[in-house]
Amino acid sequence: MIATDVTYIRVDSPEEAVLAWKAHPGARYLAGGTEITTTARRSAAYPLTALIDVKGLVDTQILENQAGRLILGAALPLSALDDWPGFPLLSATVKGVADHTVRNRLTLGGNIAGMLPYREAVLPLLLADAAGLSIVPGVGSVAPSRKVWRLRDRFDKRLTLEPGELLLNFSLPEDCTSLPWAHRRKTRIGPVDYPLVTLCLVRHGQAFRLAVSGVHPYPLRADELDVALSAGAVSSRVDAVLEALGTPRSDQRASADYRAALFRLMLGSALEELS
CATH class of the missing domain: 3.30.43 (Uridine Diphospho-n-acetylenolpyruvylglucosamine Reductase; domain 2)
Incomplete structure (x- = not known):
């Protein structure tokens, strides 16, 4: 209690x-x-x-296309996105978060802004260059105001919100949802477990975009990773990405060497799939 x-x-x-x-x-x-x-x-x-x-607010429950942008309410339960055809990479990613019973309550905004470090649902949104919509209370007698911001500008290891700021929804260009994609997730004991490594990879023309979680104690999407994927054989690209990532985390669930080896296999497989 x-x-x-x-x-x-x-x-x-x-x-x-x-x-x-x-x-x-x-x-x-x-x-x-x-x-x-x-x-x-x-x-x-x-x-x-x-x-x-706030779960009954229209702004937090929205799931629709508006003028070529998909709008995803922050209070949508992850289970609502499990088999949603509008963003296949996001659906594949959230299916790995907890079990279906928990996903019935766990929300998109809660997964991204919560205290657990993995925040896997943010990976596809970072790759799609999503924007966020929030509302902040005014100071003193100033009225509340709504803000639109780029997710990558606000997400540095975790989502940064001002005191009292309420996250309403995310939006992303519809054409980003149809890019070729690959998703990989590995855990220690089974599908319902925290990830050792989760990666999302998309191909945009001849370029690749990568976002990862589990390698470090926070999700990561960085231009340096995309540059490392820009040229060379698959093995050379994987080596370059690992160098750009730095030493993976080591904890009671997996050593740094094990995570690096696992990531190497997962990224190599994803690159071959999309190539």
């Missing part, structure tokens, strides 16, 4: 949500709630005075 009394607030608009956040110090936005409930139950020191329910 959660050790403190919590006020539940249901809102009808994003503007109402951020105003409620200003009025209740210690409030948190509620969509899937998997991380909030788990953390609050484990630690009485977790600050939680109010839950602002």
Whole structure:
């Protein structure tokens, strides 16, 4: 159980949500709630005075094409994207996150902005050069305002949000979803496990774009990786990417050498598939 009394607030608009956040110090936005409930139950020191329910907002539940851009609500459960044909790489990626029961609650925004380091759902969005839409509470009597921003500009190991900023949705060019793609994911004990390595690779003409998670304790999409993939035999490209990545993480689940060897096999296979 959660050790403190919590006020539940249901809102009808994003503007109402951020105003409620200003009025209740210690409030948190509620969509899937998997991380909030788990953390609050484990630690009485977790600050939680109010839950602002945003999962019913149209802006956070949207899943449609608007003027050549796909709009993905941040409160969409990952299970809604499992077999969604609109973005096959994203569907393949989210299927590897937890089991179906958890994906029924875990949201797209929660996976990307949460505390767990893997954040696999962000990989296809980074490759598609997605944009984010959020709303921030105004200072003092200033009204809340909406912001549009490039995901790569806000994502450095994790998504950076201002205090009280509410993530509404992501958008991406529709033509990015039809690029040739490959997805690889390896775990230690089975499909329902944290990844040792996850990689997403797309081909744009003769160029490749790569995003990875698990190799380091954060997701990574960097221009240096794309440059390393630009020319040469498959083995040479893989060597260049590994050099650009630096030494992989080493922990109780896998050594750095094992992760490097695993990544080498996975990237080589993905490159051969797309070539």
